[in-house]
Amino acid sequence: MCCLVQKCGLKLKETPRKPIDYKYGPRSIAVGDFNNDSWPDMVVANHIVNDIAIYFGQNGTSFSAPIQYPTGNGSTPYIVAVGDFTNDSILDIAVANFGTNSIGVFLGTGNGSFEKHVELSMGSSRPIFICLSDMNNDTILDIITANYGTQTISILLGYGNGNFSSPTSYLAGYDSFPSSVATGDFNNDNYLDLIISNSGTDNVQILFGNQSGTFTNRLTISTSIGSRPNSITVGDFNQDDYQDIAVANYGSNKIGIFLNNGNGTFAKQFTYSTNASSAYSIGVGDFNQDNRLDLIVTNNGTGNIAFFLGYGNGSFAQVRMYSTGAFSSIAFALYDV
Structure with missing residues:
Protein backbone atom coordinates (compact mmCIF):
# COMPACT_ATOMS: atom_id res chain seq x y z
CA MET A 1 0.00 0.00 0.00
CA CYS A 2 1.20 3.50 -0.82
CA CYS A 3 -0.37 6.74 0.33
CA LEU A 4 0.36 10.46 0.05
CA VAL A 5 1.44 12.08 3.29
CA GLN A 6 0.07 15.54 3.93
CA LYS A 7 1.73 18.23 6.03
CA CYS A 8 -0.71 19.66 8.56
CA GLY A 9 0.81 20.06 12.02
CA LEU A 10 1.29 16.29 12.21
CA LYS A 11 -2.46 15.79 12.27
CA LEU A 12 -2.21 13.50 9.31
CA LYS A 13 -5.20 13.13 7.03
CA GLU A 14 -5.40 9.67 5.54
CA THR A 15 -5.82 9.49 1.77
CA PRO A 16 -7.70 6.75 -0.09
CA ARG A 17 -5.88 3.44 -0.39
CA LYS A 18 -8.09 1.89 -3.04
CA PRO A 19 -6.48 3.45 -6.17
CA ILE A 20 -3.25 1.47 -5.76
CA ASP A 21 -3.81 -2.26 -6.12
CA TYR A 22 -1.25 -4.24 -4.14
CA LYS A 23 -1.23 -7.12 -6.63
CA TYR A 24 0.91 -5.04 -9.00
CA GLY A 25 3.79 -5.07 -6.52
CA PRO A 26 4.29 -1.34 -5.89
CA ARG A 27 7.92 -0.88 -4.95
CA SER A 28 8.43 2.89 -4.89
CA ILE A 29 6.59 6.13 -5.44
CA ALA A 30 7.36 9.68 -6.57
CA VAL A 31 5.16 12.76 -6.81
CA GLY A 32 4.92 15.62 -9.30
CA ASP A 33 2.43 17.56 -11.39
CA PHE A 34 2.62 15.69 -14.71
CA ASN A 35 -0.35 17.32 -16.45
CA ASN A 36 0.10 20.90 -15.20
CA ASP A 37 -3.25 21.17 -13.43
CA SER A 38 -1.69 22.21 -10.09
CA TRP A 39 -2.72 18.94 -8.42
CA PRO A 40 -0.03 16.47 -7.33
CA ASP A 41 0.11 13.26 -9.35
CA MET A 42 1.89 10.01 -8.49
CA VAL A 43 4.10 7.58 -10.35
CA VAL A 44 4.56 4.09 -8.92
CA ALA A 45 7.07 1.42 -9.90
CA ASN A 46 5.32 -1.97 -10.08
CA HIS A 47 8.03 -4.59 -9.95
CA ILE A 48 5.74 -7.62 -10.35
CA VAL A 49 4.08 -6.52 -13.62
CA ASN A 50 7.09 -4.64 -15.04
CA ASP A 51 5.61 -1.19 -15.47
CA ILE A 52 5.22 2.24 -13.99
CA ALA A 53 1.75 3.58 -13.27
CA ILE A 54 0.65 7.22 -13.31
CA TYR A 55 -2.16 8.32 -10.99
CA PHE A 56 -3.51 11.81 -11.65
CA GLY A 57 -4.48 13.88 -8.63
CA GLN A 58 -8.03 15.17 -8.72
CA ASN A 59 -8.45 17.26 -5.58
CA GLY A 60 -5.28 16.79 -3.58
CA THR A 61 -6.43 13.58 -1.88
CA SER A 62 -8.09 11.37 -4.52
CA PHE A 63 -6.58 9.95 -7.69
CA SER A 64 -7.61 8.65 -11.08
CA ALA A 65 -7.32 5.06 -12.21
CA PRO A 66 -3.75 4.29 -13.26
CA ILE A 67 -2.28 4.74 -16.71
CA GLN A 68 0.47 2.17 -17.10
CA TYR A 69 3.68 2.33 -19.13
CA PRO A 70 5.70 -0.87 -19.61
CA THR A 71 9.34 -0.89 -18.53
CA GLY A 72 10.22 -4.06 -20.46
CA ASN A 73 9.93 -7.81 -19.97
CA GLY A 74 11.71 -8.94 -16.83
CA SER A 75 12.73 -5.37 -15.98
CA THR A 76 11.63 -5.52 -12.31
CA PRO A 77 11.48 -1.73 -11.80
CA TYR A 78 12.50 -0.83 -8.26
CA ILE A 79 12.83 2.92 -7.86
CA VAL A 80 11.32 5.90 -9.68
CA ALA A 81 12.52 9.50 -9.61
CA VAL A 82 11.02 12.65 -11.11
CA GLY A 83 12.89 15.58 -12.67
CA ASP A 84 13.23 17.77 -15.75
CA PHE A 85 15.82 16.14 -18.04
CA THR A 86 15.26 18.40 -21.07
CA ASN A 87 15.06 21.83 -19.42
CA ASP A 88 11.59 22.42 -20.84
CA SER A 89 9.91 22.87 -17.42
CA ILE A 90 8.06 19.58 -17.98
CA LEU A 91 8.58 16.70 -15.58
CA ASP A 92 10.18 13.49 -16.78
CA ILE A 93 10.62 10.12 -15.07
CA ALA A 94 13.61 7.86 -14.51
CA VAL A 95 13.26 4.30 -13.23
CA ALA A 96 15.89 1.83 -12.06
CA ASN A 97 15.23 -1.56 -13.67
CA PHE A 98 16.84 -4.16 -11.42
CA GLY A 99 15.98 -7.11 -13.64
CA THR A 100 17.36 -5.80 -16.94
CA ASN A 101 20.33 -3.82 -15.57
CA SER A 102 19.08 -0.56 -17.03
CA ILE A 103 17.66 2.88 -16.39
CA GLY A 104 14.42 3.72 -18.18
CA VAL A 105 13.82 7.38 -19.06
CA PHE A 106 10.27 8.55 -19.84
CA LEU A 107 10.11 12.09 -21.24
CA GLY A 108 6.99 14.03 -20.32
CA THR A 109 4.87 15.91 -22.83
CA GLY A 110 3.27 18.30 -20.34
CA ASN A 111 -0.27 16.96 -20.75
CA GLY A 112 0.21 13.93 -18.51
CA SER A 113 1.42 11.53 -21.18
CA PHE A 114 4.95 10.26 -21.68
CA GLU A 115 7.01 9.23 -24.67
CA LYS A 116 8.13 5.64 -25.05
CA HIS A 117 10.97 5.05 -22.65
CA VAL A 118 14.62 5.13 -23.62
CA GLU A 119 16.68 2.40 -21.98
CA LEU A 120 20.16 3.20 -20.67
CA SER A 121 22.39 0.17 -20.16
CA MET A 122 24.00 -0.32 -16.76
CA GLY A 123 26.03 -3.42 -17.64
CA SER A 124 25.50 -6.12 -15.01
CA SER A 125 25.06 -3.70 -12.13
CA ARG A 126 21.53 -4.49 -10.86
CA PRO A 127 20.55 -0.88 -10.03
CA ILE A 128 18.49 -0.85 -6.85
CA PHE A 129 18.24 2.87 -6.09
CA ILE A 130 18.23 6.10 -8.08
CA CYS A 131 18.53 9.77 -7.26
CA LEU A 132 18.82 12.93 -9.33
CA SER A 133 21.21 15.83 -8.86
CA ASP A 134 23.50 18.16 -10.82
CA MET A 135 26.87 16.58 -10.14
CA ASN A 136 29.03 18.62 -12.55
CA ASN A 137 27.56 22.10 -12.04
CA ASP A 138 26.20 22.51 -15.57
CA THR A 139 22.59 23.16 -14.38
CA ILE A 140 21.50 19.86 -15.97
CA LEU A 141 20.17 16.96 -13.92
CA ASP A 142 22.30 13.84 -13.71
CA ILE A 143 21.36 10.32 -12.59
CA ILE A 144 23.05 8.55 -9.68
CA THR A 145 22.40 4.88 -8.96
CA ALA A 146 23.26 2.42 -6.20
CA ASN A 147 24.12 -0.92 -7.79
CA TYR A 148 23.54 -4.12 -5.85
CA GLY A 149 25.13 -6.47 -8.37
CA THR A 150 28.50 -4.76 -8.79
CA GLN A 151 28.78 -3.10 -5.35
CA THR A 152 29.13 0.29 -7.03
CA ILE A 153 27.69 3.76 -7.35
CA SER A 154 27.23 5.04 -10.91
CA ILE A 155 26.78 8.52 -12.34
CA LEU A 156 25.17 9.20 -15.72
CA LEU A 157 25.70 12.82 -16.74
CA GLY A 158 22.74 14.52 -18.38
CA TYR A 159 23.08 16.33 -21.69
CA GLY A 160 19.94 18.43 -21.26
CA ASN A 161 18.07 16.79 -24.13
CA GLY A 162 16.91 13.62 -22.39
CA ASN A 163 20.09 11.73 -23.23
CA PHE A 164 22.78 10.72 -20.77
CA SER A 165 26.41 9.66 -20.78
CA SER A 166 27.53 6.11 -20.19
CA PRO A 167 27.81 5.39 -16.47
CA THR A 168 30.96 6.19 -14.53
CA SER A 169 31.16 3.86 -11.54
CA TYR A 170 32.84 3.96 -8.14
CA LEU A 171 33.35 0.92 -5.93
CA ALA A 172 31.50 0.94 -2.62
CA GLY A 173 33.47 -2.00 -1.24
CA TYR A 174 33.45 -5.79 -1.28
CA ASP A 175 30.07 -7.21 -0.19
CA SER A 176 28.89 -3.67 0.58
CA PHE A 177 25.52 -4.10 -1.16
CA PRO A 178 24.80 -0.36 -1.45
Whole structure:
Protein backbone atom coordinates (compact mmCIF):
# COMPACT_ATOMS: atom_id res chain seq x y z
CA MET A 1 0.00 0.00 0.00
CA CYS A 2 1.20 3.50 -0.82
CA CYS A 3 -0.37 6.74 0.33
CA LEU A 4 0.36 10.46 0.05
CA VAL A 5 1.44 12.08 3.29
CA GLN A 6 0.07 15.54 3.93
CA LYS A 7 1.73 18.23 6.03
CA CYS A 8 -0.71 19.66 8.56
CA GLY A 9 0.81 20.06 12.02
CA LEU A 10 1.29 16.29 12.21
CA LYS A 11 -2.46 15.79 12.27
CA LEU A 12 -2.21 13.50 9.31
CA LYS A 13 -5.20 13.13 7.03
CA GLU A 14 -5.40 9.67 5.54
CA THR A 15 -5.82 9.49 1.77
CA PRO A 16 -7.70 6.75 -0.09
CA ARG A 17 -5.88 3.44 -0.39
CA LYS A 18 -8.09 1.89 -3.04
CA PRO A 19 -6.48 3.45 -6.17
CA ILE A 20 -3.25 1.47 -5.76
CA ASP A 21 -3.81 -2.26 -6.12
CA TYR A 22 -1.25 -4.24 -4.14
CA LYS A 23 -1.23 -7.12 -6.63
CA TYR A 24 0.91 -5.04 -9.00
CA GLY A 25 3.79 -5.07 -6.52
CA PRO A 26 4.29 -1.34 -5.89
CA ARG A 27 7.92 -0.88 -4.95
CA SER A 28 8.43 2.89 -4.89
CA ILE A 29 6.59 6.13 -5.44
CA ALA A 30 7.36 9.68 -6.57
CA VAL A 31 5.16 12.76 -6.81
CA GLY A 32 4.92 15.62 -9.30
CA ASP A 33 2.43 17.56 -11.39
CA PHE A 34 2.62 15.69 -14.71
CA ASN A 35 -0.35 17.32 -16.45
CA ASN A 36 0.10 20.90 -15.20
CA ASP A 37 -3.25 21.17 -13.43
CA SER A 38 -1.69 22.21 -10.09
CA TRP A 39 -2.72 18.94 -8.42
CA PRO A 40 -0.03 16.47 -7.33
CA ASP A 41 0.11 13.26 -9.35
CA MET A 42 1.89 10.01 -8.49
CA VAL A 43 4.10 7.58 -10.35
CA VAL A 44 4.56 4.09 -8.92
CA ALA A 45 7.07 1.42 -9.90
CA ASN A 46 5.32 -1.97 -10.08
CA HIS A 47 8.03 -4.59 -9.95
CA ILE A 48 5.74 -7.62 -10.35
CA VAL A 49 4.08 -6.52 -13.62
CA ASN A 50 7.09 -4.64 -15.04
CA ASP A 51 5.61 -1.19 -15.47
CA ILE A 52 5.22 2.24 -13.99
CA ALA A 53 1.75 3.58 -13.27
CA ILE A 54 0.65 7.22 -13.31
CA TYR A 55 -2.16 8.32 -10.99
CA PHE A 56 -3.51 11.81 -11.65
CA GLY A 57 -4.48 13.88 -8.63
CA GLN A 58 -8.03 15.17 -8.72
CA ASN A 59 -8.45 17.26 -5.58
CA GLY A 60 -5.28 16.79 -3.58
CA THR A 61 -6.43 13.58 -1.88
CA SER A 62 -8.09 11.37 -4.52
CA PHE A 63 -6.58 9.95 -7.69
CA SER A 64 -7.61 8.65 -11.08
CA ALA A 65 -7.32 5.06 -12.21
CA PRO A 66 -3.75 4.29 -13.26
CA ILE A 67 -2.28 4.74 -16.71
CA GLN A 68 0.47 2.17 -17.10
CA TYR A 69 3.68 2.33 -19.13
CA PRO A 70 5.70 -0.87 -19.61
CA THR A 71 9.34 -0.89 -18.53
CA GLY A 72 10.22 -4.06 -20.46
CA ASN A 73 9.93 -7.81 -19.97
CA GLY A 74 11.71 -8.94 -16.83
CA SER A 75 12.73 -5.37 -15.98
CA THR A 76 11.63 -5.52 -12.31
CA PRO A 77 11.48 -1.73 -11.80
CA TYR A 78 12.50 -0.83 -8.26
CA ILE A 79 12.83 2.92 -7.86
CA VAL A 80 11.32 5.90 -9.68
CA ALA A 81 12.52 9.50 -9.61
CA VAL A 82 11.02 12.65 -11.11
CA GLY A 83 12.89 15.58 -12.67
CA ASP A 84 13.23 17.77 -15.75
CA PHE A 85 15.82 16.14 -18.04
CA THR A 86 15.26 18.40 -21.07
CA ASN A 87 15.06 21.83 -19.42
CA ASP A 88 11.59 22.42 -20.84
CA SER A 89 9.91 22.87 -17.42
CA ILE A 90 8.06 19.58 -17.98
CA LEU A 91 8.58 16.70 -15.58
CA ASP A 92 10.18 13.49 -16.78
CA ILE A 93 10.62 10.12 -15.07
CA ALA A 94 13.61 7.86 -14.51
CA VAL A 95 13.26 4.30 -13.23
CA ALA A 96 15.89 1.83 -12.06
CA ASN A 97 15.23 -1.56 -13.67
CA PHE A 98 16.84 -4.16 -11.42
CA GLY A 99 15.98 -7.11 -13.64
CA THR A 100 17.36 -5.80 -16.94
CA ASN A 101 20.33 -3.82 -15.57
CA SER A 102 19.08 -0.56 -17.03
CA ILE A 103 17.66 2.88 -16.39
CA GLY A 104 14.42 3.72 -18.18
CA VAL A 105 13.82 7.38 -19.06
CA PHE A 106 10.27 8.55 -19.84
CA LEU A 107 10.11 12.09 -21.24
CA GLY A 108 6.99 14.03 -20.32
CA THR A 109 4.87 15.91 -22.83
CA GLY A 110 3.27 18.30 -20.34
CA ASN A 111 -0.27 16.96 -20.75
CA GLY A 112 0.21 13.93 -18.51
CA SER A 113 1.42 11.53 -21.18
CA PHE A 114 4.95 10.26 -21.68
CA GLU A 115 7.01 9.23 -24.67
CA LYS A 116 8.13 5.64 -25.05
CA HIS A 117 10.97 5.05 -22.65
CA VAL A 118 14.62 5.13 -23.62
CA GLU A 119 16.68 2.40 -21.98
CA LEU A 120 20.16 3.20 -20.67
CA SER A 121 22.39 0.17 -20.16
CA MET A 122 24.00 -0.32 -16.76
CA GLY A 123 26.03 -3.42 -17.64
CA SER A 124 25.50 -6.12 -15.01
CA SER A 125 25.06 -3.70 -12.13
CA ARG A 126 21.53 -4.49 -10.86
CA PRO A 127 20.55 -0.88 -10.03
CA ILE A 128 18.49 -0.85 -6.85
CA PHE A 129 18.24 2.87 -6.09
CA ILE A 130 18.23 6.10 -8.08
CA CYS A 131 18.53 9.77 -7.26
CA LEU A 132 18.82 12.93 -9.33
CA SER A 133 21.21 15.83 -8.86
CA ASP A 134 23.50 18.16 -10.82
CA MET A 135 26.87 16.58 -10.14
CA ASN A 136 29.03 18.62 -12.55
CA ASN A 137 27.56 22.10 -12.04
CA ASP A 138 26.20 22.51 -15.57
CA THR A 139 22.59 23.16 -14.38
CA ILE A 140 21.50 19.86 -15.97
CA LEU A 141 20.17 16.96 -13.92
CA ASP A 142 22.30 13.84 -13.71
CA ILE A 143 21.36 10.32 -12.59
CA ILE A 144 23.05 8.55 -9.68
CA THR A 145 22.40 4.88 -8.96
CA ALA A 146 23.26 2.42 -6.20
CA ASN A 147 24.12 -0.92 -7.79
CA TYR A 148 23.54 -4.12 -5.85
CA GLY A 149 25.13 -6.47 -8.37
CA THR A 150 28.50 -4.76 -8.79
CA GLN A 151 28.78 -3.10 -5.35
CA THR A 152 29.13 0.29 -7.03
CA ILE A 153 27.69 3.76 -7.35
CA SER A 154 27.23 5.04 -10.91
CA ILE A 155 26.78 8.52 -12.34
CA LEU A 156 25.17 9.20 -15.72
CA LEU A 157 25.70 12.82 -16.74
CA GLY A 158 22.74 14.52 -18.38
CA TYR A 159 23.08 16.33 -21.69
CA GLY A 160 19.94 18.43 -21.26
CA ASN A 161 18.07 16.79 -24.13
CA GLY A 162 16.91 13.62 -22.39
CA ASN A 163 20.09 11.73 -23.23
CA PHE A 164 22.78 10.72 -20.77
CA SER A 165 26.41 9.66 -20.78
CA SER A 166 27.53 6.11 -20.19
CA PRO A 167 27.81 5.39 -16.47
CA THR A 168 30.96 6.19 -14.53
CA SER A 169 31.16 3.86 -11.54
CA TYR A 170 32.84 3.96 -8.14
CA LEU A 171 33.35 0.92 -5.93
CA ALA A 172 31.50 0.94 -2.62
CA GLY A 173 33.47 -2.00 -1.24
CA TYR A 174 33.45 -5.79 -1.28
CA ASP A 175 30.07 -7.21 -0.19
CA SER A 176 28.89 -3.67 0.58
CA PHE A 177 25.52 -4.10 -1.16
CA PRO A 178 24.80 -0.36 -1.45
CA SER A 179 21.09 0.23 -0.90
CA SER A 180 20.64 3.99 -1.30
CA VAL A 181 22.53 7.13 -2.21
CA ALA A 182 22.05 10.85 -1.58
CA THR A 183 23.93 14.06 -2.31
CA GLY A 184 25.08 17.02 -0.24
CA ASP A 185 28.07 19.26 0.45
CA PHE A 186 29.49 17.70 3.60
CA ASN A 187 32.85 19.50 3.76
CA ASN A 188 31.67 22.97 2.73
CA ASP A 189 33.80 23.30 -0.39
CA ASN A 190 30.82 24.09 -2.64
CA TYR A 191 31.14 20.78 -4.51
CA LEU A 192 28.53 18.06 -4.25
CA ASP A 193 29.49 14.89 -2.43
CA LEU A 194 27.84 11.47 -2.48
CA ILE A 195 26.73 9.53 0.57
CA ILE A 196 25.95 5.82 0.37
CA SER A 197 24.26 3.41 2.76
CA ASN A 198 25.98 0.02 2.57
CA SER A 199 23.64 -2.61 3.98
CA GLY A 200 26.15 -5.42 3.55
CA THR A 201 29.02 -3.85 5.49
CA ASP A 202 27.06 -1.89 8.12
CA ASN A 203 28.35 1.55 7.24
CA VAL A 204 27.78 4.73 5.33
CA GLN A 205 30.37 6.11 2.93
CA ILE A 206 30.95 9.66 1.76
CA LEU A 207 32.67 10.28 -1.57
CA PHE A 208 33.95 13.85 -1.58
CA GLY A 209 33.45 15.66 -4.86
CA ASN A 210 35.97 17.96 -6.47
CA GLN A 211 36.09 20.70 -9.09
CA SER A 212 36.13 18.26 -12.00
CA GLY A 213 32.96 16.49 -10.89
CA THR A 214 34.86 13.35 -9.89
CA PHE A 215 35.59 11.92 -6.46
CA THR A 216 38.93 11.42 -4.78
CA ASN A 217 38.74 11.09 -1.01
CA ARG A 218 36.19 9.05 0.90
CA LEU A 219 35.09 8.61 4.49
CA THR A 220 33.58 5.41 5.92
CA ILE A 221 31.45 5.61 9.08
CA SER A 222 30.16 2.56 10.95
CA THR A 223 26.45 2.30 11.72
CA SER A 224 27.16 -0.61 14.17
CA ILE A 225 27.42 -4.35 13.57
CA GLY A 226 24.21 -5.90 12.27
CA SER A 227 22.53 -2.54 11.63
CA ARG A 228 22.07 -3.11 7.87
CA PRO A 229 21.52 0.55 6.89
CA ASN A 230 18.95 0.51 4.12
CA SER A 231 18.12 4.16 3.46
CA ILE A 232 19.74 7.53 3.96
CA THR A 233 18.73 11.19 3.93
CA VAL A 234 20.39 14.54 4.48
CA GLY A 235 19.39 17.73 6.31
CA ASP A 236 20.56 20.41 8.74
CA PHE A 237 19.16 18.99 11.97
CA ASN A 238 20.84 21.39 14.42
CA GLN A 239 20.58 24.59 12.36
CA ASP A 240 24.32 25.23 12.09
CA ASP A 241 24.30 25.37 8.27
CA TYR A 242 26.11 22.02 7.96
CA GLN A 243 24.57 19.00 6.26
CA ASP A 244 23.85 16.17 8.72
CA ILE A 245 22.95 12.55 8.01
CA ALA A 246 20.04 10.33 9.05
CA VAL A 247 19.97 6.62 8.25
CA ALA A 248 17.34 3.88 8.59
CA ASN A 249 19.05 0.88 10.17
CA TYR A 250 16.88 -2.03 9.07
CA GLY A 251 18.75 -4.68 11.06
CA SER A 252 18.73 -2.93 14.43
CA ASN A 253 15.23 -1.36 14.28
CA LYS A 254 16.72 2.09 14.80
CA ILE A 255 17.44 5.31 13.01
CA GLY A 256 20.91 6.80 13.32
CA ILE A 257 21.83 10.49 13.36
CA PHE A 258 25.30 11.75 12.40
CA LEU A 259 25.88 15.46 13.07
CA ASN A 260 28.35 17.22 10.80
CA ASN A 261 31.36 18.84 12.47
CA GLY A 262 31.67 21.24 9.54
CA ASN A 263 34.96 19.93 8.20
CA GLY A 264 33.91 16.69 6.53
CA THR A 265 33.90 14.67 9.76
CA PHE A 266 30.92 13.63 11.85
CA ALA A 267 30.02 13.13 15.48
CA LYS A 268 29.40 9.62 16.77
CA GLN A 269 26.07 8.10 15.76
CA PHE A 270 23.12 8.77 18.04
CA THR A 271 20.23 6.33 17.63
CA TYR A 272 16.47 6.30 18.18
CA SER A 273 14.36 3.14 18.37
CA THR A 274 11.54 2.44 15.95
CA ASN A 275 9.99 0.07 18.50
CA ALA A 276 10.92 -3.30 16.97
CA SER A 277 9.80 -2.09 13.55
CA SER A 278 12.24 -2.72 10.72
CA ALA A 279 13.19 0.79 9.56
CA TYR A 280 13.22 0.59 5.76
CA SER A 281 13.07 4.07 4.20
CA ILE A 282 13.77 7.47 5.72
CA GLY A 283 12.99 11.02 4.63
CA VAL A 284 13.14 14.55 5.95
CA GLY A 285 10.69 17.46 6.14
CA ASP A 286 9.08 19.95 8.51
CA PHE A 287 5.89 18.09 9.37
CA ASN A 288 4.64 20.23 12.27
CA GLN A 289 5.53 23.61 10.77
CA ASP A 290 7.91 24.74 13.51
CA ASN A 291 10.82 25.47 11.14
CA ARG A 292 12.74 22.46 12.45
CA LEU A 293 13.47 19.39 10.38
CA ASP A 294 11.67 16.16 11.28
CA LEU A 295 12.08 12.58 10.04
CA ILE A 296 9.65 10.05 8.55
CA VAL A 297 10.39 6.32 8.44
CA THR A 298 8.55 3.46 6.76
CA ASN A 299 8.68 0.27 8.80
CA ASN A 300 8.68 -2.88 6.70
CA GLY A 301 6.59 -5.70 8.13
CA THR A 302 4.69 -3.78 10.80
CA GLY A 303 2.11 -1.81 8.79
CA ASN A 304 3.03 1.64 10.07
CA ILE A 305 5.11 4.73 9.50
CA ALA A 306 7.11 6.52 12.17
CA PHE A 307 7.69 10.22 12.78
CA PHE A 308 10.51 11.74 14.80
CA LEU A 309 9.92 15.44 15.49
CA GLY A 310 13.10 17.50 15.55
CA TYR A 311 14.00 19.95 18.30
CA GLY A 312 16.32 21.95 16.06
CA ASN A 313 19.41 21.10 18.11
CA GLY A 314 20.21 17.77 16.49
CA SER A 315 18.02 15.72 18.79
CA PHE A 316 14.55 14.30 18.19
CA ALA A 317 11.45 13.45 20.18
CA GLN A 318 10.52 9.83 20.73
CA VAL A 319 8.80 8.04 17.91
CA ARG A 320 5.16 8.60 16.93
CA MET A 321 3.58 5.74 15.00
CA TYR A 322 0.76 5.93 12.44
CA SER A 323 -0.92 2.85 11.02
CA THR A 324 -0.89 2.26 7.27
CA GLY A 325 -3.16 -0.78 7.41
CA ALA A 326 -2.54 -4.48 7.11
CA PHE A 327 0.29 -4.36 4.59
CA SER A 328 3.91 -3.41 5.02
CA SER A 329 5.08 0.07 4.04
CA ILE A 330 8.34 0.23 2.10
CA ALA A 331 8.11 3.60 0.34
CA PHE A 332 6.62 7.06 0.74
CA ALA A 333 6.46 10.38 -1.07
CA LEU A 334 6.28 13.85 0.43
CA TYR A 335 4.32 16.67 -1.17
CA ASP A 336 2.75 19.82 0.27
CA VAL A 337 -0.86 19.76 -0.85
